[in-house]
Amino acid sequence: MSNFYDLSVTNAQGEEVSMKDFEGKVVLVVNTATGCGFTPHYKPLEEMYEALHDKGLEIIDVPCNQFAGQTPGTDEEIHEFCTLKYNTQFPQMKKSDVNGDNAIELFRYLKSQKGFEGFGKGPKALAMSALLKKMDKDYKNNPEIKWNFTKFVVDRQGNVVARFEPTADMKKVRECVESLI
Helix, strand or coil: CCCHHHCEEEECCCCEEEHHHHCCCEEEEEEECCCCCCHHHHHHHHHHHHHHHHHCEEEEEEECCCCCCCCCCCHHHHHHHHHHHHCCCCCEECCCECCCCCECHHHHHHHHHCCCCCCCCCHHHHHHHHHHHHHCCCHHHCCCCCCCCCEEEECCCCCEEEEECCCCCHHHHHHHHHHHC
16 A cells, blocks of 8 residues: 555445545544443544534544454444434444454554554553553554554645544644644
8 A cells, every 4th residue: 555545444334435535634543442431532523523524624433342342333333322422423434453464454554654652641541551561562662553542643645644542632633633624
């Protein structure tokens, strides 16, 4: 894969969605879960989508069940949960793997462009570091997705400009997106 716009992802209805459809827009790609401590991130994500979609923001939500089985439902159940609990309007993709042999190409590409740079500071960051050390002693040195709600920001030219771990303050994510709008 040579660039972001060469990629596609399957939506919850089984249709291929080309990233070329988002050319010229700011895209935030996030792997999500319905039963995670970070699931409330859906609220600021939806607020950001409502405020900035008309100015060129797209959010690509990829549910993933690879982290402690926190997304056990079907694509329909996940969609129902998100729309009823958080009134999400951004497109939801098919539940997919983001790590390992079955990782979708979109996440392989994003990880190749922006590796893991740490969880930051604070109690959540310390808790995530402790958890990851038990799961992968070398977690700091590989680009793999560490947990649910890792976010990648892609600018209007298709460059992956930022990666935010789930412990990142959602205000910082929004500031980054707004700087590109």
